[in-house]
Amino acid sequence: xxxxxxxxxxxxxxxxxxxxxxxxxxxxxxxxxxxxxxxxxxxxxxxxxxxxxxxxxxxxxxxxxxxxxxxxxxxxxxxxxxxxxxxxxxxxxxxxxxxxxxxxxxxxxxxxxxxxxxxxxxxxxxxxxxxxxxxxxxxxxxxxxxxxxxxxxxxxxxxxxxxxxxxxxxxxxxxxxxxxxxxxxxxxxxxxxxxxxxxxxxxxxxxxxxxxxxxxxxxxxxxxxxxxxxxxxxxxxxxxxxxxxxxxxxxxxxxxxxxxxxxxxxxxxxxxxxxxxxxxxxxxxxxxxxxxxxxxxxxxxxxxxxxxxxxxxxxxxxxxxxxxxxxxxxxxxxxxxxxxxxxxxxxxxxxxxxxxxxxxxxxxxxxxxxxxxxxxxxxxxxxxxxxxxxxxxxxxxxxxxxxxxxxxxxxxxxxxxxxxxxxxxxxxxxxxxxxxxxxxxxxxxxxxxxxxxxxxxxxxxxxxxxxxxx
Amino acid sequence: xxxxxxxxxxxxxxxxxxxxxxxxxxxxxxxxxxxxxxxxxxxxxxxxxxxxxxxxxxxxxxxxxxxxxxxxxxxxxxxxxxxxxxxxxxxxxxxxxxxxxxxxxxxxxxxxxxxxxxxxxxxxxxxxxxxxxxxxxxxxxxxxxxxxxxxxxxxxxxxxxxxxxxxxxxxxxxxxxxxxxxxxxxxxxxxxxxxxxxxxxxxxxxxxxxxxxxxxxxxxxxxxxxxxxxxxxxxxxxxxxxxxxxxxxxxxxxxxxxxxxxxxxxxxxxxxxxxxxxxxxxxxxxxxxxxxxxxxxxxxxxxxxxxxxxxxxxxxxxxxxxxxxxxxxxxxxxxxxxxxxxxxxxxxxxxxxxx
Numbered sequence: 001x002x003x004x005x006x007x008x009x010x011x012x013x014x015x016x017x018x019x020x021x022x023x024x025x026x027x028x029x030x031x032x033x034x035x036x037x038x039x040x041x042x043x044x045x046x047x048x049x050x051x052x053x054x055x056x057x058x059x060x061x062x063x064x065x066x067x068x069x070x071x072x073x074x075x076x077x078x079x080x081x082x083x084x085x086x087x088x089x090x091x092x093x094x095x096x097x098x099x100x101x102x103x104x105x106x107x108x109x110x111x112x113x114x115x116x117x118x119x120x121x122x123x124x125x126x127x128x129x130x131x132x133x134x135x136x137x138x139x140x141x142x143x144x145x146x147x148x149x150x151x152x153x154x155x156x157x158x159x160x161x162x163x164x165x166x167x168x169x170x171x172x173x174x175x176x177x178x179x180x181x182x183x184x185x186x187x188x189x190x191x192x193x194x195x196x197x198x199x200x201x202x203x204x205x206x207x208x209x210x211x212x213x214x215x216x217x218x219x220x221x222x223x224x225x226x227x228x229x230x231x232x233x234x235x236x237x238x239x240x241x242x243x244x245x246x247x248x249x250x251x252x253x254x255x256x257x258x259x260x261x262x263x264x265x266x267x268x269x270x271x272x273x274x275x276x277x278x279x280x281x282x283x284x285x286x287x288x289x290x291x292x293x294x295x296x297x298x299x300x301x302x303x304x305x306x307x308x309x310x311x312x313x314x315x316x317x318x319x320x321x322x323x324x325x326x327x328x329x330x331x332x333x334x335x336x337x338x339x340x341x342x343x344x345x346x347x348x349x350x351x352x353x354x355x356x357x358x359x360x361x362x363x364x365x366x367x368x369x370x371x372x373x374x375x376x377x378x379x380x381x382x383x384x385x386x387x388x389x390x391x392x393x394x395x396x397x398x399x400x401x402x403x404x405x406x407x408x409x410x411x412x413x414x415x416x417x418x419x420x421x422x423x424x425x426x427x428x429x430x431x432x433x434x435x436x437x438x439x440x441x442x443x444x445x446x447x448x449x450x451x452x453x454x455x456x457x458x459x460x461x462x463x464x465x466x467x468x469x470x
Numbered sequence: 471x472x473x474x475x476x477x478x479x480x481x482x483x484x485x486x487x488x489x490x491x492x493x494x495x496x497x498x499x500x501x502x503x504x505x506x507x508x509x510x511x512x513x514x515x516x517x518x519x520x521x522x523x524x525x526x527x528x529x530x531x532x533x534x535x536x537x538x539x540x541x542x543x544x545x546x547x548x549x550x551x552x553x554x555x556x557x558x559x560x561x562x563x564x565x566x567x568x569x570x571x572x573x574x575x576x577x578x579x580x581x582x583x584x585x586x587x588x589x590x591x592x593x594x595x596x597x598x599x600x601x602x603x604x605x606x607x608x609x610x611x612x613x614x615x616x617x618x619x620x621x622x623x624x625x626x627x628x629x630x631x632x633x634x635x636x637x638x639x640x641x642x643x644x645x646x647x648x649x650x651x652x653x654x655x656x657x658x659x660x661x662x663x664x665x666x667x668x669x670x671x672x673x674x675x676x677x678x679x680x681x682x683x684x685x686x687x688x689x690x691x692x693x694x695x696x697x698x699x700x701x702x703x704x705x706x707x708x709x710x711x712x713x714x715x716x717x718x719x720x721x722x723x724x725x726x727x728x729x730x731x732x733x734x735x736x737x738x739x740x741x742x743x744x745x746x747x748x749x750x751x752x753x754x755x756x757x758x759x760x761x762x763x764x765x766x767x768x769x770x771x772x773x774x775x776x777x778x779x780x781x782x783x784x785x786x787x788x789x790x791x792x793x794x795x796x797x798x799x800x801x802x803x804x805x806x807x808x809x810x811x812x813x814x815x816x817x818x819x820x821x822x823x824x825x
Contacts, residue, residue, distance in 0.1 A: 127825045203752060204813020207656050207664035216752070266823030354825050360816075362805035364798070373703045376695045378685055385818035392805070424802040431756075432806035464811060467753040 026162035026308035028282040029147040036144035040098025046267040047091035065382040067122035100149020107140035123390035128268040161301035164308040176236040181331040181352035183232030195221035196428040196463040197358035239279035340458035359393030361425030402442035429464030473653035474742035490522035491634035495627040502620040531728035532675040536640040550580035556600035558582040567618035591623035593714035674817040680801040688794040705783040718779035768796035
């Protein structure tokens with residue numbers, strides 16, 4: 001009489017083993033290769049746009065002073081001609097990325113060169129430029145060049161039609177981080193309860209064709225605020241679920257088309273729309289090619305029973321784990337800092353705080369001398385209008401320039417001076433109030449600890465509520 | 471608001487300046503003719519200069535359109551301050567006097583022409599040249615020096631009058647019709663893409679109060695800010711606008727009244743929509759009221775200034791410091807809530823990317 005034997009639970013794979021097995025199973029390389037190609041082309045377009053916009057002169061030629069990230073004060077811009085060459089080389093590197101040529105050299109060079117343009121001056125920082133550095137950095141270590149590339153053509157042994165699943169997951173994670181944290185950044189009263197700053201932004205666009213007359217309606221600002229919040233926080237879910245993926249992608253296209261039209265957000269809509277393609281099946285490019293009649297590349301590879309090529313050593317794996325952890329921790333770090341993020345901006349950068357505040361203000365440095373005399377120094381003495389506008393809402397930049405003013409005056413022979421600052425800052429249309437304590441000598445402040453000793457508390461007044469024009 | 475400001479502030483001001491600049495050119499020709507006959511009475515020419523200057527200060531305080539284009543090319547040709555090179559003017563005096571055909575105002579830099587140059591030529595009567603080494607023949611001019619200065623002033627005034635006429639024509643419906651460009655922004659009749667862009671142009675013009683009035687005319691002159699003299703809390707007369715004519719006080723009053731006219735829409739001839747109404751309409755009446763009060767407070771302080779700004783600076787500097795503080799109250803609002811509520815950009819900003 002046969003007897004059944006219960007499986008030994010000790011022999012069943014653990015959760016960790018199952019995750020590793022799924023992460024290392026082979027998947028089609030096509031989406032990874034397509035991502036590399038599209039990323040390179042979008043970067044090329046963005047860099048050509050930059051080269052032809054006149055921004056190089058404005059951002060690197062006109063300023064007399066550049067704001068630096070901590071630890072990168074040594075980064076200086078080339079001459080204006082040098083910056084044109086730099087951006088030209090970046091554009092060429094972007095094309096090489098798209099072509100998959102010398103990937104392991106070209107892509108890191110592109111990432112370093114692009115990061116340099118951001119490190120030259122903090123006022124150049126944009127969330128989507130940070131995203132370019134991150135995506136480029138990931139591409140540099142992923143096997144995205146092992147198909148549909150010059151590298152694979154030059155070195156047939158490199159070519160493969162499958163990669164481990166984790167390589168695609170990593171890109172999905174990176175794109176997902178942007179959406180989720182950009183959504184969480186909107187989970188605050190100004191955005192959800194007061195519909196700001198969308199209300200002020202949309203009210204300023206009433207001369208838009210067709211829809212303009214409705215743009216100053218407050219209900220529309222509320223609808224758009226909540227839609228934006230729900231979109232950002234849930235779109236990764238809808239893109240990840242096979243049944244909702246296509247309509248979700250159409251929503252992605254529509255969302256970024258609308259935001260791209262209304263706001264000057266440069267390449268951001270293109271980057272996010274094309275990046276969302278990583279949520280599709282890894283073979284999606286082959287299906288598209290098949291429909292276009294390119295049958296040679298249209299057949300997905302057989303993955304069942306195959307082993308994915310090993311593409312990461314222990315060191316790289318450790319680096320990627322640290323990267324993933326940082327991507328989760330960095331956007332959350334402001335929760336352990338005192339003060340309100342939108343006001344003191346401690347933890348604002350590298351945190352996907354995308355389009356969540358409208359801040360304008362005036363800044364005047366007050367130099368006090370030991371004999372009681374005072375001297376006002378306007379920021380425009382050092383900054384362009386664009387830099388001054390960016391600085392006016394960011395306490396750490398105000399502090400950096402204060403130290404520079406102090407150095408400048410000391411070099412002119414003044415001793416024992418103190419540099420204070422008078423600020424009047426309006427956040428999301430609130431009445432302007434001091435952002436920095438005017439009694440604090442900023443030369444005695446280092447931006448290392450909590451900013452509460454020199455940045456004022458967030459005003460308790462609500463943001464402005466604009467009404468539709470009669 | 472744009473049509474009202476165009477019809478009741480910009481167009482009338484440029485038309486008036488055209489007339490005043492022509493009158494100045496005529497008055498200088500008459501003055502030069504009188505000097506040729508031995509009569510040295512510059513008072514009529516000086517009055518004509520002051521009249522033209524006051525009208526231009528009204529236009530200068532809210533530069534919009536043709537005069538502001540190309541980094542203020544036309545503006546600087548009409549009134550180049552703070553660009554002024556007295557030594558170059560002394561050299562031009564000699565050129566114009568000795569070989570008139572060799573002098574061409576077209577080829578001069580803005581620091582050697584414009585109403586600022588005329589002021590120097592009309593009001594600086596010292597026999598000592600402004601050059602470290604006087605131009606060749608300067609000392610030999612003797613009694614002809616006023617005549618030589620007048621000849622150059624007349625040539626420059628003719629150029630200013632021509633620029634003023636061209637500017638007024640650029641605004642007229644029968645000329646360039648910039649009035650319609652501004653008033654009909656966003657329509658097929660205008661090259662200005664949208665109403666917001668046009669409003670932003672006017673707002674940009676109003677920022678004259680920040681850089682020129684608060685910082686340069688008051689802050690640097692009074693030693694409140696870093697200045698060319700290196701003085702701290704002491705006057706720097708070199709930085710004073712109209713230092714030769716001592717005409718700064720009227721200029722400040724006119725600048726502030728021009729700002730008020732643009733902000734409130736209340737001009738000399740009409741009361742219509744202005745930025746205050748715009749702010750009130752979108753739900754920020756407190757911003758409108760606060761800014762109007764700040765402008766009125768500054769005007770009151772300017773009105774209280776003694777006629778001689780140079781004397782006030784040296785004997786009662788506190789008044790200038792108070793006026794500077796009052797203008798800062800205006801600009802603090804302009805740079806913050808005003809821009810946010812109306813969705814405007816700061817001047818000279820570049821339309822770069824955002825996120």
